[in-house]
Amino acid sequence: xxxxxSQFLNAYLANGLGSLSKRDIDVLxxxxxxxxxxxxxxxxxxxxxxxxxxxxxxxxxxxxxLRYEATLKYTxxxxxxxxxxxxxxxxxxxxxxxxxxxxxxxxDSFTRNWLQGHMKDHGLVFDGSFNSEIVRADADQxxxxxxxxxxxxxxxxxxEKIREIRQSESKLTFSDAKKDFLKGAxxxxxxxxxxxxLKGLLxxxxx
Numbered sequence: 511x512x513x514x515x516s517q518f519l520n521a522y523l524a525n526g527l528g529s530l531s532k533r534d535i536d537v538l539x540x541x542x543x544x545x546x547x548x549x550x551x552x553x554x555x556x557x558x559x560x561x562x563x564x565x566x567x568x569x570x571x572x573x574x575x576l577r578y579e580a581t582l583k584y585t586x587x588x589x590x591x592x593x594x595x596x597x598x599x600x601x602x603x604x605x606x607x608x609x610x611x612x613x614x615x616x617x618d619s620f621t622r623n624w625l626q627g628h629m630k631d632h633g634l635v636f637d638g639s640f641n642s643e644i645v646r647a648d649a650d651q652x653x654x655x656x657x658x659x660x661x662x663x664x665x666x667x668x669x670e671k672i673r674e675i676r677q678s679e680s681k682l683t684f685s686d687a688k689k690d691f692l693k694g695a696x697x698x699x700x701x702x703x704x705x706x707x708l709k710g711l712l713x714x715x716x717x
Contacts, residue, residue: 514546540573541580559617578619592624593659593699601692601714605649605684609676612652614645628655656695664694688715 521538530538543566544555554562559577563570585591595618604613616622622643629635632655634647647655653669668691674680675687692711 514542517542517546537576537579537583540576541584544577544580574617574619581618581620588620589624590699592621595621596625596659597692597695597699597711598714601688601711603688605672605675606646609672610649611646612649614647615643616645617643625655628658632658660695660699661697664691664697667691667694685716 518538525534540554543553543562545553547553554565557565559570559573563573566573581588581591599614599616599621602615605611606613616625622645625645629647632651634651634655649672650669653665653672656665656668668687671682671687671690672684674682675684689712692715693708696708696711
């Protein structure tokens, strides 16, 4: 809590006493809560928007919007952060029953918009019509997008393993494919891997 207070005062005074609007203060507070937590010292960034909404007694859309603004304003390396967050999304992803599409759940607005921009750059449609947080993308096309973000060898191997999974005789699972990809992609990010560990990613990838 001491770190929270110190960071709040530093940021508040740096902007000039009384110059921050209520919205600006809310953005700063959600950023610090995500980083340092409340009295228990547990960072809120591990919580979903819905869980944070219940804890802070604020509407889910408001939490989502404040977190988006906080990422833009207080994360200098937000591109690297998006790469890390996307790895978490991929770790939780599912291969559709047709084995042609990958389902992604992207709750974080910044990461979703960032990925959407990359997909548009590749001439792909970002299909979130059913639910803005749920995206289904053609597996091969998604891998082509990932090539512009992560280690080429890791992405190429991921794409090949997905092709193997489509073969009925293959015993390879999507979880196996994800884990191999995550090992290569996270290693390729190096210091850019903000706030994630390979062990944590592999746990998310499941078995």
